[in-house]
Amino acid sequence: VGSLAASVRISPVSLDLAELVAATGMEARAITGNLNLTSAETAAGNLALTGDAVRVATYLIAGRDIAVTATGADATLGYATAGRNLTVSAVNGDATLRQANLTGATGDLAITAGGNAILGEDDASSGIGTDRWFERAAGSTGTATIAGGTGAFINLDHSAALGGVSAEQVEINVATGDLSIGQLVATDFDGSVPVEDGSLTVGS
Secondary structure (H helix, E strand, C coil): CCCCCCCCEECCCEEEEEEEEECCCCEEEECCCEEEEEEEEECCCCEEEECCCCEEEEEEEEEECCCECCCCCCCCEEEEECCEEEEEEEEECCEEEEEEECCCCEEEEEEECCCCCEEEEECCCCCCCCCCCEEEECCEECCEEECCCCCCEEEEEEEEEEEEEEEEEEEEEEEECCEEEEEEEECCCCCCEEECCCEEECCC
């Protein structure tokens, strides 16, 4: 499904598509069912996806904001590149984003979940792929918040600064480079933050 000159807006009961492409904005909402995509891209606008569960197998690209909401189950995304803000929310399930790239002068990253909030690999026990990372443009400003109702798991090759990480259990593994965290909160378990090849800074 695509529009080379305008926006795309669709609201079926459920949706299974290989690709969505729009020039100036995109909204796809599965009214009562799941939303499954291979990829979605809008060069100059916002991209919004909503479903009971949302799964994007490969990538999301938007010139402005990306907002993904799973209202009943999991939100599972591959790579996401946003020109401004990037938000992934799973109200009752897990929210997973494998790679995040903020390309604008300002931009916030927010991953929130009723279950686990995951950035990068699910865990680091089998290694961390070099394509698992969080980056923002040089000189870009903004915050990055990862908050899980149960767990917050961040397993990345390298990462830009994180403003806040919170959950009952927090585990962070970064394979290369430095890591800065503004605030780290683990309410029921110890927090684990190994940084293999760089320095670690935690504000509180």
